[in-house]
Amino acid sequence: DIQMTQSPSSLSASVGGRVTITCQASQDISNYLNWYQVKPGKAPKLLIYGASNLETGVPPTFSGSGSGTDFTFTISSLQPEDIATYYCQHYGNLPPAFGPGTKVDIK
Amino acid sequence: EVYLVDSGGGLVKPGGSLRLSCAASGFTFSSYSMNWVRQAPGKGLEWVSSISSGSGDIYYADSVKGRFTVSRDNAKNSMYLQMNSLRAEDTAVYYCARDAWDIPFLFDHWGQGTLVTVSS
Numbered sequence: 001d002i003q004m005t006q007s008p009s010s011l012s013a014s015v016g017g018r019v020t021i022t023c024q025a026s027q028d029i030s031n032y033l034n035w036y037q038v039k040p041g042k043a044p045k046l047l048i049y050g051a052s053n054l055e056t057g058v059p060p061t062f063s064g065s066g067s068g069t070d071f072t073f074t075i076s077s078l079q080p081e082d083i084a085t086y087y088c089q090h091y092g093n094l095p096p097a098f099g100p101g102t103k104v105d106i107k
Numbered sequence: 108e109v110y111l112v113d114s115g116g117g118l119v120k121p122g123g124s125l126r127l128s129c130a131a132s133g134f135t136f137s138s139y140s141m142n143w144v145r146q147a148p149g150k151g152l153e154w155v156s157s158i159s160s161g162s163g164d165i166y167y168a169d170s171v172k173g174r175f176t177v178s179r180d181n182a183k184n185s186m187y188l189q190m191n192s193l194r195a196e197d198t199a200v201y202y203c204a205r206d207a208w209d210i211p212f213l214f215d216h217w218g219q220g221t222l223v224t225v226s227s
Contacts, residue, residue: 043217
C-alpha cells in the first residue's frame, strides 16, 4: 500500500501570510493527488485535484503543485475562514490513502 | 446542488451492530460510485469502503473487511453501511462521499458525517 506523509503537522501564520504544506508519497503516484479542507462539524471540501487543478468555486488563493512523490499545497494569502486541517490524498489505486493532516491556524 | 446526508450513528457496545445511511439528492445517484470515509477522534481521514454505480464493484479497507458491508438502493437514492462486530477502534465520524464522474476515489462531495461510538 502507498503511504502518505505531510509536513508540518501544524502551523500558524498571520492573516494575509503565505502557507505552504508538503506531502510525500511512498512511491510514484504521478499526479493522482488531491487536497481537502476539513473543519470541525462540517463536510470535508475538495480544493485541489490532479495535484494542481483548482476545484470549481475554490478561491485562487489555493494552489497545488508537484508530481511523482513530492507535492506542495499553498495558500497565498491566509484568511480567517481558512482555519482548518488540510489533508493530501492519493487516488491512483487501492486503497486510496490520506496524509496525516496539517492543522492551520492564525498567529 | 449536490446534497449528501449521513445518518444512523449512535452509541453501541463492542461486538454490536449498526447500520448507517447516506441519502443523496441533486444529482443522478445511479450514475456515480460512492464511498464511506471515517475520522476517528483526534485522528486523520481513513477510506473505509467503495461501491460502484451498479453495485458490481465493491471494495473495503483491510481494517473492516469481513465485518462491514456496503450496499445501495438506486431507486431510493441511498447508500448503506452495515457494521457488525464493532470494536472500540471503529469509533469515528463516518462520512459518505461521492466519486467524481468516472474518477475512482476522487471525492468531490461529502456528507456532514454521523458519529459512531463503540463503548461499553
